[in-house]
Amino acid sequence: MRPDLARVPGVLGEIARRRALEVAPYPLPEAQAVPSFKEALLRPGLSVIAEVKKQSPSEGRIREVDPAEAALAYARGGARAISVLTEPHRFGGSLLDLKRVREAVDLPLLRKDFVVDPFMLEEARAFGASAVLLIVALLGELTGAYLERARALGLDALVEVHTEKELEIALEAGAEILGVNNRDLATLRIDLATAPRLGRLARDRGFEGVLVAESGYARKEDLRPLAGLFDAVLIGTSLMKSPDLEGALRELVG
Numbered sequence: 001m002r003p004d005l006a007r008v009p010g011v012l013g014e015i016a017r018r019r020a021l022e023v024a025p026y027p028l029p030e031a032q033a034v035p036s037f038k039e040a041l042l043r044p045g046l047s048v049i050a051e052v053k054k055q056s057p058s059e060g061r062i063r064e065v066d067p068a069e070a071a072l073a074y075a076r077g078g079a080r081a082i083s084v085l086t087e088p089h090r091f092g093g094s095l096l097d098l099k100r101v102r103e104a105v106d107l108p109l110l111r112k113d114f115v116v117d118p119f120m121l122e123e124a125r126a127f128g129a130s131a132v133l134l135i136v137a138l139l140g141e142l143t144g145a146y147l148e149r150a151r152a153l154g155l156d157a158l159v160e161v162h163t164e165k166e167l168e169i170a171l172e173a174g175a176e177i178l179g180v181n182n183r184d185l186a187t188l189r190i191d192l193a194t195a196p197r198l199g200r201l202a203r204d205r206g207f208e209g210v211l212v213a214e215s216g217y218a219r220k221e222d223l224r225p226l227a228g229l230f231d232a233v234l235i236g237t238s239l240m241k242s243p244d245l246e247g248a249l250r251e252l253v254g
């Protein structure tokens with residue numbers, strides 16, 4: 001059950017094809033109980049998923065950081081969940097980062113990676129994630145099958161879309177947590193109008209689940225168009241660039 005990655009353009013396709021070559025199942029540690037990602041995002045107000053992100057294709061090196069210390073600062077700053085990038089080549093992440101963050105904080109964790117094989121879901125659960133990212137641009141019509149597999153493992157899934165067509169696939173697949181990414185993952189361009197536009201469309205189509213806006217948020221005023229429409233926002237780069245992670249998070253959402 002692997003997606004056809006030859007059809008995926010740009011940086012996203014490059015990263016995903018490399019990831020697919022690296023998957024080689026091995027015995028995993030037993031999964032422990034984890035807090036609910038979905039419930040954390042449904043608490044009143046706009047929930048923040050704060051991301052541990054050391055580097056990225058769009059920014060290059062962002063910050064040399066101890067993932068556990070960053071997560072503790074985010075927890076003190078009011079994050080409701082933490083996203084940990086585990087892709088090693090372009091984001092400098094690892095499963096060890098996920099494990100260290102799991103040991104440091106009680107918050108639900110999102111494994112942020114380019115899931116292209118079901119074994120990556122099992123890994124996520126074994127290393128302490130409460131949720132995984134499923135990117136519709138990668139998984140296409142297999143999104144529903146990955147969603148089902150994730151649920152069977154006790155994982156929530158953040159199903160990520162960037163276009164109307166991807167939104168249709170996500171809704172059809174039965175997504176309960178829908179992420180709208182302002183970053184076009186093929187060109188890396190950010191357009192903050194994408195999340196409100198597709199978020200509204202999702203609600204118009206009857207989506208009653210959790211809505212998450214993703215990418216490009218740096219200032220308090222950027223969050224205003226999300227009020228009353230989105231349940232949560234995922235923020236990485238702008239927080240990571242601040243010398244004071246806790247203060248930056250408080251200032252953004254306080």
Ligand SMILES: O=C(O)c1ccccc1NCC(=O)[C@H](O)[C@H](O)COP(=O)(O)O
Nearest residue numbers: 056057058185214215216217235236237
């Ligand atoms: O961040 C990138 O450059 C990137 C490039 C290619 C694929 C994915 C990429 N980012 C993943 C994300 O969606 C973000 O890490 C996340 O939404 C946080 O965004 P930001 O606050 O802009 O760091």
